[in-house]
Amino acid sequence: MSTRTVEYAVGRTPEMGVDGQPAYGPMAPIDLPEPELGSENMLINIGPQHPATHGVLRLVCELDGETVVKVIPHIGYLHSGFEKLGEYRGWNQVVPLTDRMDYLAPLIYNCAYVMSVEKLMGIEVTERCKVVRVILMELDRIFGHLLWLGTTAIDVGAFTPFLYAFQEREKIYTLHESLTGARITTSATRVGGMMADLPEGWAEACREFVNELPRTLDEVDYLLTTNAIHLGRTQDIGVISAEDAINCGFTGPNLRASGVPYDVRKDRPYYDYETYDFDVPVGEHGDCYDRYLCRMEEMRQSMRIIHQALDRLPDGPIDIDDPNVVLPSKTDCMNDMESMIHHFKLITEGIEAPVGESWFSVEGSKGELGMYVVSDGGSKPVRWRVRPPSFVNLSVIPRLAEGHLVSDLIMINASLDIVLGEIDR
């Protein structure tokens, strides 16, 4: 496995700058004897409606002064019963439910779901479809990481990266819109193919975006990576060891920041990921700063993959040639009796999956995203389960935040990169 350790060009003392000169930031510790203020702890409720919780998350905290003694997360405020609803919908009708879970990287969810159904049905999608899905998934990895970058920077007091990140996200929104007609709720995939092929000029627009993005990332790098305030707020905050991270079920950049080079794209490659040349960034301290570095590097690696995928984008059909699975074109439907019958049956009865079950996981932007579908041979799933990476990552926050300040709790929460739509489902 080609892995790489993120190397630091910065010292790990917040009061010292990159060049060894003292950085007179406000983070220098003040050495005063602690005053005696009594020992009564406070019960503080954060959220559910609070911008710093990145969604409708509620944290009940016990505080000793400003130090967190205990955190109890409460979730479920956004619970929509998607998994239950999926049991009443046809295999293709579930797709729109998936992008409402992680609305920050919807295409990864669209793709992961149909990939699990295709595995269950034994469908091998076309070469072009594979490459297109790889491009879309990597694009949405950048999409998700950019939002994380902007909002996390705000949490530590840096407003500018937020504007830079959202300016770039806007361009991905435009790419989404020209491909699917929607900016957030994309619903771009179908079992056996895509909703539509790439529109004319889309690949060029995507290439242009990927060419321009590094400039913005460099600017954000310049603003944050060696910034004394940012270092002081993130280094050695929310540390988790590799062993603990595995035991707690961490996946994605959070796990890799602790030094475990586990990436589904490398360990269980799907869609020919083994033929793409990219590195998996791995941290070593497992703190908020390493998670930041890992995500920054992952965006650059995603750009590498998109470049390679655009280079090899093959011609040919994007849907498989199976009238029992893929809808015929509207023209065929109106001119050809057989196509019309297939269309009618697909719309009224839906496609049918064989008896059985399948588990398929992809590397999502938040971590390992698993889709588990169970079929009884009908046109609806018996059970559709999403292995939510944010849900598992968030469950560790009581362990990470203990003993830190309340302001660090906010930073730890931000550094986990959660999305409540997926946690609550």
Add this chain to the structure above:
Amino acid sequence: MADETLFDAVEQGPQTRHEAPEDLTSVPAEVPAHPSVAALRAKFGDAVGAHQLHAGDEHVVFVDSDHIFEVLEYLQQEPDHHYEFLLDLTAVDYGGGKPIQVVYQLWSMAHHRSLRVKVELPLDGLTVASVEPLWRTADWLEREVYDLFGVTFEGHPDLRRILMPDNYAEGHPLRKDFPLRGRFSRAEQTRRALGLHVEDNYTDMEMELGRDPQLVAEESDGSLPGDAPTTVGPMDGSRVRTDGPPMDAAASDIDVAADDAAGDDATDPVAETEKE
């Protein structure tokens, strides 16, 4: 009435042409060997049940529910297997009175191997050992299965609802016998939500946070708990205020208790309110 029928059809989704096969677990007998399954059979004998292959390369092994903890402990700690990653823990309800399956999805980084372990629990005995001592991942995942399916995990340190509210009294939503729109009417659901007090949003443990332990001890030793703000229904850790507004009497017609996990020695919160 006609509208209702039409609405139901939309809600139920596409209907399958044929009946689902009776035995959903029947799969081809030709299953390639899986090293971990062979080792489990040698070590645990009859506690290890059927071995199946799904979707080409997914090995599923059924384990007797009494032995699940030992089996998973063996799989996690034996260096030959070393499944250090519990990727997922969930449950499947096939409906029609079939047993509920609890599913453990394991992944071994060291050996690049995955295995799905399943336990079948009859509807009148939804209890299984918690694997939280082995994987801390299981903490929230087991709470979710408990919340949505009503499976009780013995030995879990903090088993309470996680996605549904603490005072949710309609049962376990992902069961097949749970209607899509819930058991209570919208009016009743709203009434219950409005009947909540601020304290109802905190668990008992949280209410004790930050208080002087000595003071808490004195209070619990001392006078009658007449002014205690809440009584706690053990079911789902739900709580109903005794001095709160009375709940809709019609709600108690619905047999919620039947849907709850067997082994819950809980009193139904609705019934409890009416006793007052």
